[in-house]
Amino acid sequence: MTIKMVADHAVWPKANDAIFGLAAKAKDAIAKYGKENVIDSTLGALVDDDGNLICMDTVYNELKSLPNADIAAYAQVAGQPDYLKAVQDACFKEYKPNAHIRAVATPGGTGSIRHAIWNYTNPGDSILVCDWFWAPYVTISEEFGRTVTNYKLFNEKGEFNIDSYKENFEALLNKQKRLVTVINTPANNPTGYSLSDEEWEQVLDIAKDNAKDKENKIIIVVDVAYIDYAGVGSERRKFFSKFSNLPENIFVIVGYSMSKGFTMYGMRSGAAIGISSNEDLAEEFYYSCMHANRANWSNGTRAAMSIMTNIYNDPSKLKAYENEVNKYKDMLRKRANAFVKGSKDVDLEILPYRDGFFVSIPCENAKKASDELIKEKIFVVALKKGLRFAVCAVSEEKCAVAPAAIKKVLDNLK
Amino acid sequence: MTIKMVADHAVWPKANDAIFGLAAKAKDAIAKYGKENVIDSTLGALVDDDGNLICMDTVYNELKSLPNADIAAYAQVAGQPDYLKAVQDACFKEYKPNAHIRAVATPGGTGSIRHAIWNYTNPGDSILVCDWFWAPYVTISEEFGRTVTNYKLFNEKGEFNIDSYKENFEALLNKQKRLVTVINTPANNPTGYSLSDEEWEQVLDIAKDNAKDKENKIIIVVDVAYIDYAGVGSERRKFFSKFSNLPENIFVIVGYSMSKGFTMYGMRSGAAIGISSNEDLAEEFYYSCMHANRANWSNGTRAAMSIMTNIYNDPSKLKAYENEVNKYKDMLRKRANAFVKGSKDVDLEILPYRDGFFVSIPCENAKKASDELIKEKIFVVALKKGLRFAVCAVSEEKCAVAPAAIKKVLDNLK
Numbered sequence: 001m002t003i004k005m006v007a008d009h010a011v012w013p014k015a016n017d018a019i020f021g022l023a024a025k026a027k028d029a030i031a032k033y034g035k036e037n038v039i040d041s042t043l044g045a046l047v048d049d050d051g052n053l054i055c056m057d058t059v060y061n062e063l064k065s066l067p068n069a070d071i072a073a074y075a076q077v078a079g080q081p082d083y084l085k086a087v088q089d090a091c092f093k094e095y096k097p098n099a100h101i102r103a104v105a106t107p108g109g110t111g112s113i114r115h116a117i118w119n120y121t122n123p124g125d126s127i128l129v130c131d132w133f134w135a136p137y138v139t140i141s142e143e144f145g146r147t148v149t150n151y152k153l154f155n156e157k158g159e160f161n162i163d164s165y166k167e168n169f170e171a172l173l174n175k176q177k178r179l180v181t182v183i184n185t186p187a188n189n190p191t192g193y194s195l196s197d198e199e200w201e202q203v204l205d206i207a208k209d210n211a212k213d214k215e216n217k218i219i220i221v222v223d224v225a226y227i228d229y230a231g232v233g234s235e236r237r238k239f240f241s242k243f244s245n246l247p248e249n250i251f252v253i254v255g256y257s258m259s260k261g262f263t264m265y266g267m268r269s270g271a272a273i274g275i276s277s278n279e280d281l282a283e284e285f286y287y288s289c290m291h292a293n294r295a296n297w298s299n300g301t302r303a304a305m306s307i308m309t310n311i312y313n314d315p316s317k318l319k320a321y322e323n324e325v326n327k328y329k330d331m332l333r334k335r336a337n338a339f340v341k342g343s344k345d346v347d348l349e350i351l352p353y354r355d356g357f358f359v360s361i362p363c364e365n366a367k368k369a370s371d372e373l374i375k376e377k378i379f380v381v382a383l384k385k386g387l388r389f390a391v392c393a394v395s396e397e398k399c400a401v402a403p404a405a406i407k408k409v410l411d412n413l414k
Numbered sequence: 415m416t417i418k419m420v421a422d423h424a425v426w427p428k429a430n431d432a433i434f435g436l437a438a439k440a441k442d443a444i445a446k447y448g449k450e451n452v453i454d455s456t457l458g459a460l461v462d463d464d465g466n467l468i469c470m471d472t473v474y475n476e477l478k479s480l481p482n483a484d485i486a487a488y489a490q491v492a493g494q495p496d497y498l499k500a501v502q503d504a505c506f507k508e509y510k511p512n513a514h515i516r517a518v519a520t521p522g523g524t525g526s527i528r529h530a531i532w533n534y535t536n537p538g539d540s541i542l543v544c545d546w547f548w549a550p551y552v553t554i555s556e557e558f559g560r561t562v563t564n565y566k567l568f569n570e571k572g573e574f575n576i577d578s579y580k581e582n583f584e585a586l587l588n589k590q591k592r593l594v595t596v597i598n599t600p601a602n603n604p605t606g607y608s609l610s611d612e613e614w615e616q617v618l619d620i621a622k623d624n625a626k627d628k629e630n631k632i633i634i635v636v637d638v639a640y641i642d643y644a645g646v647g648s649e650r651r652k653f654f655s656k657f658s659n660l661p662e663n664i665f666v667i668v669g670y671s672m673s674k675g676f677t678m679y680g681m682r683s684g685a686a687i688g689i690s691s692n693e694d695l696a697e698e699f700y701y702s703c704m705h706a707n708r709a710n711w712s713n714g715t716r717a718a719m720s721i722m723t724n725i726y727n728d729p730s731k732l733k734a735y736e737n738e739v740n741k742y743k744d745m746l747r748k749r750a751n752a753f754v755k756g757s758k759d760v761d762l763e764i765l766p767y768r769d770g771f772f773v774s775i776p777c778e779n780a781k782k783a784s785d786e787l788i789k790e791k792i793f794v795v796a797l798k799k800g801l802r803f804a805v806c807a808v809s810e811e812k813c814a815v816a817p818a819a820i821k822k823v824l825d826n827l828k
Contacts, residue, residue: 005631005665005695007592010533012705014697017491045488055482063485064478068469071477074459074679077431107521107682107711114710119424136708143709178421217419251419265488266716268521268682281419283428291426294550295557296528296710297521302680 009145019043019381022370026379039378039398039405041390044189044357045265046328049395054328056263058321062307075302078290079105079271083305086312087271091224091256093234098244100282103273104289105300108265109225109257112272113182114140114296116221116253119288120180121146126172128181130165132191132351132360132385134223137182153193158352160199166206173210178217186236187226187356190381190388192336194230194354200239204246211247218250228261229329230355248278251285258304260357261325269304332357335391335399342403348410350403357392363410372409378402423559433457433795436784440793453792453812453819455804458603458771459679460742463809468742470677472735476721489716492704493519493685497719500726501685505638505670507648512658514696517687518703519714522679523639523671526686527596528554528710530635530667533702534594535560540586542595544579546605546765546774546799548637551596567607572766574613580620587624592631600650601640601770604795604802606750608644608768614653618660625661632664642675643743644769662692665699672718674771675739683718746771749805749813756817762824764817771806777824786823792816 004011019042026040035051046054078084084103088096106112113136117127123145129137130153138148149172152164173179183203186194195203207218230236243252257270274285293299311317339359343350351360363369363386370382381388387406391399418425433456440454449465460468492498498517502510520526527550531541537559543551544567552562563586566578587593597617600608609617621632644650657666671684688699707713725731753773757764765774777783777800784796795802801820805813 003628003631003663003692003695004698005633005663005690006533006698006702007536009536010702010706011698012701014701020490043488045486053483053487055486060482060485068474069467070680071474072459072469072677072680073467074457074673076434110712111710119420122421122423136712139705140709143705214417217417219419249417249419259488263486266486266713268711268713268715276419278417281417284418284420284425287426287428288420288424291553291557292424295554296525297682298524298550299680299682301682301715 022379022381025374029377029379033377037377039394039402041378041380041394041402043393044390045392046260046263046332046357047393054263056321056324058311058317058324059262059264059307062310062317063303066303066306070306071303073302075105075299075305077294077299078286079103079300080302080305080309082309082313084271086309087256088273089312090261090308091227091254091271091273092240093237095234095237095240097240097275099246099275099277100279101273101275102282102286103271104286104293105305106270106272106293107268107297107300108259108270109223109255110136111297112253112255112270113137113221113223115272115289115292116182116219116255117141117146117180118144119292120219120251121178125176125178125180128168128172128179130184132188134184134189153188153191154351160195160202162199162202165203169206170210173216173218177215178219180219180221182221182223184223184225186224186230186354189226189356190358190383191351191360192353192356192358193351194236195239197238200242204242207250208247211249214249216249219253220250221253221255223255225255225257226260226356228325229332229357236355243275245277248276248281251276251281253285258308262307264304264307267301267304269301269308332392335394335396338396338400339389339391339403342400346404346407348403348407351386357390359389359391360386361389361406362386365413369410369413372413373406376405376409378405380406436793436795439788443791443793447791451791453808453816455808455816456793456795457807458804459806460674460677460746460771461807468677470735470738472725472731472738473676473678473721476724476731477717480717480720484720485717487716489519489713489719491708491713492700493517493714494716494719494723496723496727498685500723501670502687503726504675504722505641505668505685505687506654507651509648509651509654511654511656511689513660513689513691514693515687515689516696516700517685518700518707519719520684520686520707521682521711521714522673522684523637523669524550525711526667526669526684527551527635527637529686529703529706530596530633530669531555531560531594532558533706534633534665535592539590539592539594542582542586542593544598546602548598548603567602567605568765574607574609574616576613576616579617583620584624587630587632591629592633594633594635596635596637598637598639600638600644600768603640603770604772604797605765605774606767606770606772607765608650609653611652614656618656621664622661625663628663630663633667634664635667635669637669639669639671640674640770642739643746643771650769657689659691662690662695665690665695667699672722676721678718678721681715681718683715683722746806749808749810752810752814753803753805753817756814760818760821762817762821765800771804773803773805774800775803775820776800779827783824783827786827787820790819790823792819794820
């Protein structure tokens with residue numbers, strides 16, 4: 001190319017989404033060999049045993065019975081007020097922190113992560129993220145001239161690696177005096193790990209200890225994109241109550257998404273929820289995010305907000321919706337259990353799974369492993385440090401047999 | 415406040431949207447005095463003579479007959495390929511430039527303006543915008559550490575002020591060697607002005623002249639949010655063909671929005687369409703915007719894309735949709751004509767109106783004028799340099815009588 005027109009910071013490689021490419025290959029294989037002979041574990045969306053995307057009836061019946069004007073009208077820049085109330089109920093359930101809380105509507109969870117990184121870091125800062133992470137944390141950080149530092153998610157016992165977290169947390173904070181740390185729990189993508197309440201205590205103890213230096217500004221971003229499929233009841237939300245009465249220089253931002261819990265991936269709705277013991281700081285968050293909303297996408301998808309509001313404000317609709325979510329949560333749990341058991345039976349090493357859409361298999365040369373698995377008609381996403389198997393997208397029956405097939409391919413690569 | 419948690423660049427005043435506040439007051443007045451006694455000219459959306467938001471049947475019937483999975487699924491990061499084709503047809507009609515063209519889906523037109531400013535300027539740069547402008551151009555620029563420079567939109571003859579444009583264009587370009595200039599035409603918000611084809615020639619001549627210096631990078635952003643209500647047929651799209659065979663250091667980005675043309679404000683769909691004589695630069699645009707999509711909102715509203723694709727790929731649906739748009743275009747034209755005639759009859763000075771949702775009335779102390787008009791039960795948005803009357807939201811009958819009432823209030827303020 002002789003000249004460039006975009007500014008230097010906005011030049012990016014010609015990279016298309018690898019997962020979409022793999023999903024297209026899986027689709028071709030299904031057409032060729034029949035769906036019973038293919039395991040398509042590519043996309044991060046709930047799929048039924050026949051390979052069809054699950055779309056909750058309670059959600060789509062609500063959408064299709066909305067008055068057109070409730071879909072057509074602009075939402076307010078920060079989000080519809082009744083939505084901003086409902087989304088807190090949906091997120092926290094009975095574990096709402098005793099704190100000053102403000103919510104702002106965002107497109108999916110991505111918008112909330114983006115706001116946290118843009119609004120709470122300076123150019124050149126590094127964001128703290130574990131080494132098994134959702135790739136867009138890096139995309140977002142790099143887009144804005146920030147970098148990502150990884151700590152080790154697991155120690156040798158397969159628990160949260162609090163030592164690695166502390167070491168990296170303090171090194172970055174001492175250098176930057178300001179730190180955004182993104183914790184993707186419960187149901188981490190890609191491992192399915194969820195921090196225990198005790199592990200959360202340890203994380204918060206480190207933050208509180210470092211908050212004694214009032215010059216330090218600590219921002220804990222909790223990405224709960226998969227929370228609606230975590231645990232059995234609402235026990236995986238208990239940690240929210242630990243965000244009560246924190247020192248004012250610890251600010252918590254919860255990134256909530258409607259994509260998974262409402263099977264509304266394509267409707268782009270979620271929220272950034274700011275939590276502080278200081279009301280001024282909660283207000284500061286609100287107006288900072290509102291300005292960012294206006295400057296990036298103006299306002300959110302009105303229909304998605306109305307759906308949540310209408311469901312949460314009608315006990316019978318809420319009951320029906322919760323029954324439907326729980327049905328799929330059970331389905332997911334059975335699939336994951338089958339995969340975990342299948343792995344144990346054949347001695348396939350997997351990372352500790354607790355909840356959610358994915359299980360991860362650590363391995364060398366994951367790209368090569370993924371390519372070899374394609375020959376076996378198994379489509380699994382290659383990550384830097386292993387393979388991501390999407391139990392959300394594969395039937396229980398196939399989840400039970402996949403580990404043996406994966407084990408065989410990995411052994412052959414050794 | 416004792417401490418701040420957000421980074422300095424992300425601290426913003428506690429400012430709520432002024433238009434929403436005024437709209438709420440208008441709603442109260444309607445409840446109190448009856449809708450026949452109130453003129454609510456606040457919101458920038460098509461409203462029927464009874465005060466109801468217009469939602470096109472052809473659009474909402476399509477939405478409500480989409481398979482749920484076509485709403486639920488994630489769209490591709492850059493947008494669905496068939497949408498990215500259809501949106502070019504919708505935007506250019508028969509005047510598609512002879513050039514390399516790439517489209518990327520964005521939330522409404524806002525996302526495209528945001529991408530243009532973020533991707534094509536450096537921190538500290540100034541964006542060139544006319545002095546009657548959509549306020550979010552400033553919000554977007556300031557969010558990213560850019561500023562806005564205004565040229566005068568009109569000369570004393572009420573034509574496009576090419577001298578003021580040239581002077582500011584060259585001053586900024588000489589200083590920055592890179593310039594993003596946003597031209598909101600046809601149907602400028604807030605004036606309703608549309609550049610004539612001759613005025614477009616003058617604008618492009620200035621760009622071409624300055625493009626002779628190969629160090630200069632000129633980015634012309636055309637915000638066509640209201641294009642579907644401009645002109646009678648497609649004559650207001652003729653200028654697009656002038657973007658053929660431009661020098662490679664002139665890059666054109668068209669910001670297209672589905673909000674108005676499809677009465678889908680709340681569904682957040684549009685596109686950034688890049689145009690270049692150099693295919694590499696069109697590709698550079700595509701991957702830069704795709705990265706920015708991923709880093710800000712991940713992907714766009716799938717249902718909105720499907721609606722446009724389905725309508726544009728079915729001649730009978732397209733015919734029905736076009737008939738419906740044209741019906742509202744006629745309605746809008748009649749209202750605007752009534753307002754323009756009413757203004758002439760009472761000697762109310764208005765800016766030259768050609769097309770679209772708004773007419774502007776230049777005046778001193780617009781805020782005071784707006785407040786006084788509220789006492790007359792007329793709700794009009796105050797801008798820095800005048801009042802914005804939304805003919806999109808007011809019946810023809812009221813459009814005819816509003817100018818006399820406004821004239822009276824303005825005269826009393828003198």
